[in-house]
Amino acid sequence: MDHQKLRESISETWATDVLPSLSGLIEIPAVSPAYDAAWEEHGQLRAAVEHVRNWVAARGLPGARCEVLQLDGRAPLLLVDVPATPGAAAAGTVLLYGHLDKQPPLGDWSEGLGPWQAVLRGDRLYGRGAADDGYSGYAATTALEAVRGAGGEHARAVLLLETGEESGSPDLPAYLERIAGRLGEVSLVVCLDGGGGDYERLWLTTSLRGAVQATVTVRVLETGVHSGLGSGIVPSSFRIMRQLLDRVEDPETGQVKVPEMVAPIPDERRAEVAELVALHPEVAVPPLPLLPGMRRASDDAVELVLNNTWRPTLSVTGAGGLPDPSVAGAVLRAWTSLRLSFRLPPSVDAEVARAALEKILTTDVPYGAQVEVGDFMTLNGWHAPAPAPWLTAALREVGDRVFGKPCQGLGIGGGIPFMEMLGRRYPRAQFVVTGALGADSNAHVPDEWLHVPFAVQVTEAVAHLLDAHARDGGPA
Helix, strand or coil, X not given: CCHHHHHHHHHHHHHHHHHHHHHHHHCXXXXXXXXXXXXXXXXXXXXXXXXXXXXXHCCCCCCCEEEEECCCCCCXXXXXXXXXXXXXXCCCEEEEEEECCECCCCCCCCCCCECCECEEECCEEECCCHHHHHHHHHHHHHHHHHHHHCXXXXXXXXXXXXXXXXXXXXXXXXXXXXXXXXXXXXXXXXXXXXXXXXXXXXXXXXXXXXXXXXXXXXXXXXXXXXXXXXXXXXXXHHHHHHHHHHHHECCCCCCECCHHHCCCCCHXXXXXXXXXXXXXXXXXXXXXXXXXXXXCCCXXXXXXXXXXXXXXXXXXXXXXXXXXXXXXXXXXXXXXXXXXXXXXXXXXXHHHHHHHHXXXXXXXXXXXXXXXXXXXXXXXXXXXXXXXXXXXXXXXXXXXXHHCXXXXXXXXXXXXXXXXXXXXXXXXXXXXXXXXXXXXXXXXXXXXXXXXXXXXXXXXHHHHHXXXXXXXXXXX
């Protein structure tokens, strides 16, 4: 394969073709179904899928088939099936994954920026979904094109772009069941919904945490009453909520007390974290915007990384029944609701954890208060298999040729539902979970941005991996 030609082709395609279309994708408010109950009526998810489908179809990849799937009541999915090059027909199937749904805008964006407005400032492309992860379909398609144009080989490639990842991918199992017979023997999975701590090397995700989210409501009265009349007679719903929270989390240490949410940390992951902290201390624990005087949960960087990647944590992400302080009157409120978000170790069964949580919160409730636990979202984590020799060699080549620095593995505190599903379905496949997200890309918050030169390099890295897989990494 002509490596110089590969690099030039990818750079040119990004500059002339990818950026204009990706900018158009940013302008589509394709909010994930969990945040838009009327998503089907609004049609924005379908619009995003059609936008990318039209771009891919116009690229002219030989024999490529672009298909939009939409099962009843489920968010649409784009499937692109690209035949193998002549020399790689026996190399199995490469599955390339990304998603087109987006987080909601969430707050005020900086002057001149907006969630549905593509703005290119220097190397940064701003807009919701630019880095998480609208670029992925463009990167995968461009990599396939470039490999062919540079004289390389690639196995049959299936590009799968879903529109429910930010909602926990609830529809993916149904789609996987529908297309499983068409995928053949998947020997390599490339997920482009990841990233790392800087823009200087390829970051490889080695584990992902699972999650359980639930809304808990404590009710004590049919209607609120004057606090002078009721306080001291009727226990506060908030006080009862505090007692329930203490059942599942130690308020002093933050340690989650639900046994079903705890799992042993593998020795190889402890070693990986120690290496990450030693080599890249500035990346291992990102520089979060702490207030002056605020301390982290520990002074030990290794323990902080393990907390974030292999230990369960609880975050309260929303509340109901609580008026704004500026208008809060002297009322003993009838109810309190909290949205609980548990992050789980990669090896924990999220459904088992969910059932345990519900039982703990609804058993022997103080004062006989009514407790409702619902609106669940569960997500299993994922633990990467050991890389095959061909993949180890290919990643070494990517580090040398593309970045000039070795690739680096790390665990991620977030989750990607599709990885666990694929890991169970294709236990012999190799996995490369990577991407263009950086610690400061502002995914999920205002001013999200994509580091364009890094995204170009990630595209080149994928192209190298596709060629290496075709030559050395087919089915065992």
